[in-house]
Amino acid sequence: MNTTQETQTITAADHAEAMADYIRGGEQRALSLGNRGPIKLDNHGKLDSEILEAYGRSGFYVFESVIDEEELGELRADVQGVLDRAPTAPGSQLDRDGNPAMGVDYALPAYGWAKPLSDPLGGTPLNKGRHPVKMLDPEPPQDGPKFTIERLRGNLQLMESCVRLYGHPDLLAVAEAVLGADFVPYNEVVFIKEPGLGPSVAWHRDGTTHWDAFDWDQDAHGFNFMVQLYSSTAGNGVWVMPGSHKQPDIDIKKLIADSGSERIENAVPLLCEAGDVFMTNRQCVHGSFANTSPDRRVTLNEGFFARKRVLNVSTSKLDGTPVTYTAEQIHERSRLIALGIDARSQRFPEEKPYVYQPLAWEEDDNRWNDVTRQNLIKDYNVRDFYI
Ligand SMILES: O=C(O)CCC(=O)C(=O)O
DSSP states (O other): OHHHHHHOOOOHHHHHHHHHHHHHHHHHHHHTSOOEEOOOBOTTSOBOHHHHHHHHHHSEEEEOSOSOHHHHHHHHHHHHHHHHTSOSSTTOOBOTTSSBOTTTTSSSOSEEEEOTTOOSSTTSSTGGGOOOSOOOOOOOOTTSOSOEEEEEEOHHHHOHHHHHHHTOHHHHHHHHHHHOTTOEEEEEEEEEEOTTTOOOEEEEOSOOSSTTOTTOOTTTTOEEEEEESSOBOTTTSEEEOTTGGGOTTOOHHHHHHHHTSSSOTTOEEOOBOTTOEEEEETTSOEEEOOOOSSOOEEEEEEEEEOGGGTTTOEEEOTTSOEEEOOHHHHHHHHHHHHHHHHHHHHHOTTSOOOOOGGGGGGGGGGOOSHHHIIIIITTGGGGOOOO
């Protein structure tokens, strides 16, 4: 299967055609799962138990109408601003106006590039080899760009609207319900799938640390919120194997071989409108196809872990660097949550702010102002956790 796909060439039109039947079946399956609706909290801010049950069963939940039009407009404008200030090509220091590109002075690269419709990860040892099978890479448009921006990294440094989003009270209440009140941050990235250009993200599971832990459970590697700035469709969106977060022993290579193609049987697409938010368990088998659809997707990811899965844990980062996570690191990185809450209160004073219990007594140290912008936001993502 792997080698067949590597050597196969396919036009973008044939790829879209091959997806059509799969999409029809997948959409039906997705809409029958009973795991979508608005965030429902009781008077004490606790998440509705049926939502927790549906998330626990499927491994993902679709929260509808979380972000209103005004905030959506601010998020879209900020993403566009970051794209406008991108380097002209991978490795370039200048943007299209000849000014220093955004992020050239950041510790970690802000922009991720790939060849249009390619699969940069599948079948390679990259990312700890967690993407075992290469996806089809349809022929890109002849008159298209050589590279497309597929990812932005460090959302809170790149976009103030993302700092405010990070403090969203309902989303933080959901994180508390799933992971406990002392939940800790993971990372914040943007996935961009331009129509006719967006690369695939080969099938994988995110977590790589706790699979053999004596106390492993279905939430051992946390979850991602995936905030959608445009519709997420079966053509441009992430596909998930429902329930796979509860199965430690899944062989992705075999799944693809048994399905006879990269279109894994019984997977479902994450479907929603702009302003909706997926919560997706990082243990789920998931991936996204080359975007041969006519629709753009822009997803803001922000992930969280249970504290006990991070504190004093020795593991290696996605690039293989060994690490041990200390209480001090957790404290420093978690201040970004408190900062997000304060930034949001300043912008939306009518909202009831979320109280992040681990830092509840440190609110004055974590105000959103020029000092914290400089001291806490700059290169904050060198302190991201990965498990
Ligand atoms: O958004 C995508 O296309 C892929 C997302 C993904 O694989 C992830 O968040 O782990």
